[in-house]
Every structure is written in structure tokens, then in C-alpha cells.
Amino acid sequence: MKYLDEFRDPELAGALLDRISRLVTEAGGTREKPLYIMEICGGHTHAIFRYGLDRMVPEGLEFIHGPGCPVCVLPMSRVDDCVDIAEREGVIFCTFGDAMRVPGTRKSLMQARAEGCDIRMVYSPLDALALARRHPDREVVFFGLGFETTMPATAVTLLRAHGEGVRNFTLFCNHVLVPPPIRALLSDPDMRIDGFVGPGHVSMVIGNAPYNFVADVFGKPLVVAGFEPLDLLQAVAMVLQQIVDGRAQIENQYARIVPENGNPAALKAIDTVFEVRASFDWRGLGEIENSGVKIRDAFRDFDAEVRFCVGYALGEASGREPEGCRCGDVIKGQIKPLACPKYGVECRPEHPLGALMVSSEGACAAYFQYGGERPAA
Amino acid sequence: MCLGIPAQIVAISDPDHCMGMVDISGVRREADLTCVAGDNLDDLVGAWVLVHVGFAMSIIDEDEARTTLELLAALGDAEAELAAMRDSQVSLEASQ
Numbered sequence: 210m211k212y213l214d215e216f217r218d219p220e221l222a223g224a225l226l227d228r229i230s231r232l233v234t235e236a237g238g239t240r241e242k243p244l245y246i247m248e249i250c251g252g253h254t255h256a257i258f259r260y261g262l263d264r265m266v267p268e269g270l271e272f273i274h275g276p277g278c279p280v281c282v283l284p285m286s287r288v289d290d291c292v293d294i295a296e297r298e299g300v301i302f303c304t305f306g307d308a309m310r311v312p313g314t315r316k317s318l319m320q321a322r323a324e325g326c327d328i329r330m331v332y333s334p335l336d337a338l339a340l341a342r343r344h345p346d347r348e349v350v351f352f353g354l355g356f357e358t359t360m361p362a363t364a365v366t367l368l369r370a371h372g373e374g375v376r377n378f379t380l381f382c383n384h385v386l387v388p389p390p391i392r393a394l395l396s397d398p399d400m401r402i403d404g405f406v407g408p409g410h411v412s413m414v415i416g417n418a419p420y421n422f423v424a425d426v427f428g429k430p431l432v433v434a435g436f437e438p439l440d441l442l443q444a445v446a447m448v449l450q451q452i453v454d455g456r457a458q459i460e461n462q463y464a465r466i467v468p469e470n471g472n473p474a475a476l477k478a479i480d481t482v483f484e485v486r487a488s489f490d491w492r493g494l495g496e497i498e499n500s501g502v503k504i505r506d507a508f509r510d511f512d513a514e515v516r517f518c519v520g521y522a523l524g525e526a527s528g529r530e531p532e533g534c535r536c537g538d539v540i541k542g543q544i545k546p547l548a549c550p551k552y553g554v555e556c557r558p559e560h561p562l563g564a565l566m567v568s569s570e571g572a573c574a575a576y577f578q579y580g581g582e583r584p585a586a
Numbered sequence: 587m588c589l590g591i592p593a594q595i596v597a598i599s600d601p602d603h604c605m606g607m608v609d610i611s612g613v614r615r616e617a618d619l620t621c622v623a624g625d626n627l628d629d630l631v632g633a634w635v636l637v638h639v640g641f642a643m644s645i646i647d648e649d650e651a652r653t654t655l656e657l658l659a660a661l662g663d664a665e666a667e668l669a670a671m672r673d674s675q676v677s678l679e680a681s682q
């Protein structure tokens with residue numbers, strides 16, 4: 210195993226892999242009928258490919274790469290809205306760098322910037338607010354995106370703008386929630402998942418309780434995991450052990466970072482600023498009920514959707530996906546990236562067609578970077 | 587964005603806004619401490635935290651910080667994160 214010596218503790222990794230092999234056999238996973246474990250978080254997807262974990266585990270176990278990369282699930286229509294806002298007179302449009310290359314129907318933010326729009330890559334929403342203070346004559350818009358992990362940051366920034374009475378700062382809110390797409394995937398009759406590796410840093414904010422339905426309603430195990438390869442192997446073994454025992458519980462492998470009830474200060478900021486949207490569009494998955502948040506009415510002056518009249522403020526319908534793109538099937542685990550006819554041809558990291566090729570957390574880009582085939586036996 | 591990066595709090599820079607100066611692999615910037623603040627902000631000086639998009643989200647121990655930094659380096663994410671931080675500062679300065 211060519212990757213094993215990269216592990217912090219190769220011996221422990223070897224022992225965990227042995228244990229995983231035994232458990233897969235006990236649980237009845239075979240090459241023809243493997244067990245499917247979905248890692249929800251894109252950070253986990255990246256680590257699995259980087260360390261070749263998908264190729265180290267026995268053939269009776271397959272990883273399904275879940276929808277947990279916020280850049281990958283951003284629908285084209287929302288990118289179009291970003292470009293629309295950025296093209297308005299006087300706007301400084303601020304975004305995380307990851308989102309620059311996501312294709313929209315017309316263009317990406319990268320192309321819009323090349324054509325003269327004032328688009329700035331920022332590291333933090335606080336940097337966007339600083340720009341707003343510095344340019345009172347310009348409209349500064351922050352493109353807020355991410356799961357529950359980054360939501361507290363945008364919420365606290367908005368509260369600060371509100372407190373200071375900054376009038377030229379708005380947020381284009383694209384924050385989405387992790388539990389609703391899991392529910393949607395589990396409700397899909399075509400979907401076969403035997404267990405989940407849960408996201409570490411989302412859970413650090415929301416705690417473990419929001420996943421209870423995975424065990425209680427759908428009878429599947431979920432283990433919240435850290436990002437070290439050893440964390441991931443251990444979490445996989447914990448999921449398998451539950452399957453073997455016939456249990457379905459929410460367990461926490463990452464207790465050193467994830468408190469049972471999440472982070473109260475972060476949750477309070479989120480709740481003050483945001484409320485759940487009736488529905489939000491996910492690239493590849495479509496509209497999912499209660500899966501995103503929007504800015505509460507009390508803060509509507511800071512809502513870019515309202516100020517620029519875009520997105521759901523227009524009652525917009527879902528945007529279409531690029532022709533021939535199979536991102537949706539990859540996110541649902543129905544095909545591997547290599548089965549997409551665009552893979553490596555029209556769709557490559559330098560010019561992505563689908564969103565899964567944009568960020569290193571996307572399954573297709575990870576395949577491309579590290580290779581996704583098992584070595585010949 | 588999602589993985590965050592470990593940093594050490596070196597000073598409280600703006601107690602009214604719960605802001606501190608953090609050191610991230612030698613790069614210094616202000617970070618918001620709202621989500622990790624206890625009763626006394628000054629107690630945080632010297633602590634290691636996980637910073638996501640400019641916000642300290644979790645207190646970690648030094649070993650965890652070191653392991654996480656190594657992991658991020660292996661994934662190529664540490665450099666990307668630091669570059670994003672520097673570029674962000676550059677764009678702020680350029681607009682002054």
C-alpha cells in the first residue's frame with residue numbers, strides 16, 4: 210500500500226484497516242454488493258482521495274461522495290445573480306476565492322472581473338465590511354456562502370454592520386444547511402446508503418442532535434469525524450461496527466472539537482440574523498425544502514437579494530444545468546465521475562463545466578487530481 | 587473555508603468588538619473571538635483556536651493545532667488559506 214507510510218501512525222492505520230476488513234466481511238459487503246458509506250463533507254472527500262483511502266478499504270466497501278462542498282452545490286442561477294449584481298454601477302462585489310470559477314449560465318465571476326467588474330477576493334466577511342467602511346460612496350456586497358461552519362461569521366459581520374449603522378453593505382446570502390439534503394437523499398427510493406461519516410466542523414457549530422432523524426427515522430448510523438486520515442478510518446470502523454451490531458446511532462469520533470450541543474454563541478448569532486427559507490436550489494439535487502437560510506426581515510436593509518431585487522426576491526425558478534453534465538448523479542452516488550462523458554474532455558479543472566470540477570473538495574476534481582481507480586488486483 | 591486553520595491568539599486588539607490578533611503560521615491578522623469568548627477575554631491570550639474565514643470557532647490544544655497544520659499542508663490547503671488571507675489584506679490596502 211503505497212500511501213500507508215504517509216500516515217502519522219502507519220501501524221495504527223494498518224490495524225484499523227484490518228478491523229475494517231473484518232467488519233465489512235461480517236456485515237456481508239462484497240465486491241458485487243458493496244456496503245455504501247457516504248462521507249457528507251467535501252473536506253472528507255478531499256482527504257479520502259489525497260490519502261487513497263478509497264483504494265485501501267476492502268472491495269466490499271464503497272465511499273459515496275456527498276453534497277458537502279458549498280461551492281459545488283451552488284446552482285448556476287445564483288452565480289448568474291452574482292454576476293448581475295457585480296455588473297451594477299458602483300458595486301464592489303466581494304467573494305471567497307473558491308467561488309470565482311464556478312460556471313454560471315452567462316459567465317463566471319472570474320470572467321466578469323476580466324470584463325471590468327470590481328470583484329474582490331476576500332478571506333473573511335469582515336474584510337468586506339472593512340471595504341464598505343472605507344468606500345462609503347460604493348455599494349459593497351458580500352457573497353455569503355457555506356454551510357453552518359461559516360454562517361456564524363457572516364451573521365456576526367452583519368450584526369456588526371447593523372450596530373455601526375453601515376448603510377452601503379449588503380449580504381447575498383447563499384448559506385445552506387447540511388441536514389436537509391441528507392434527508393432528501395435518504396428519502397430517494399433509488400438511493401442506497403448504509404451509513405454516514407458526518408461533517409466535523411459543521412457539527413462543531415450545530416452539535417449532534419440535528420442528525421438524530423438519520424438514526425431514528427431512517428435507521429442508518431452516522432459518525433461525526435475529524436479530518437485526519439486516522440480519524441476517517443476510525444469513523445468508518447465505527448459505522449461498520451454499528452451495522453454489524455444492528456444498531457443505528459449518532460456517534461461522535463471528533464469529540465475533541467465537536468461539543469455535544471454545538472457552539473452556543475455561534476448558534477445564537479445564526480438565529481438572530483437568519484431564518485430558514487421555504488426551499489433552496491442545489492446544483493444536481495434541485496430544490497430542497499428548508500435547506501437554506503435567508504436574512505430575517507429585521508435586517509432586510511442588509512439583504513442584497515432585496516436591495517438588488519435578484520434571486521428569490523424575484524420568485525425565480527431553478528436554473529438549468531449545463532447540457533450533458535452528470536453532477537447530480539455523482540452527488541447522489543449513482544455514478545462515479547469517470548462515467549460522466551464530459552469528464553476529462555470538456556470538463557477539466559482548468560475549464561470546469563460542472564461544479565464538481567471547480568473546487569478541490571468536489572468529487573470530480575479530486576478524482577482528476579489524485580486518480581480514482583482502484584489498483585488492478 | 588470549511589477546514590479552517592489553527593492559530594494562536596497573541597493579543598486582544600479590540601475588546602469592545604471581541605477582536606483579537608492571531609498568529610497563523612507566522613501571518614498575523616485580526617480575528618473575531620465572539621464564538622470562543624468566555625467571561626474574560628484576556629484569558630484567551632496564548633490559546634490555540636481553529637479559525638474559519640476570520641472567526642475563531644473552537645479552542646484546541648497545541649498538539650491538535652500542530653497535527654491539523656500538518657494535515658492542511660499535506661492537502662495543500664494551508665498554503666491556499668494563507669494566500670487567501672494575504673491577498674485579502676493586499677486588496678484592502680490597495681483600496682486605501
Ligand code: SF4
Nearest residue numbers: 535536549556563573
Ligand atoms: S465531469 Fe464535470 S460535468 Fe461531469 S459530473 Fe463531473 S463536474 Fe459534472
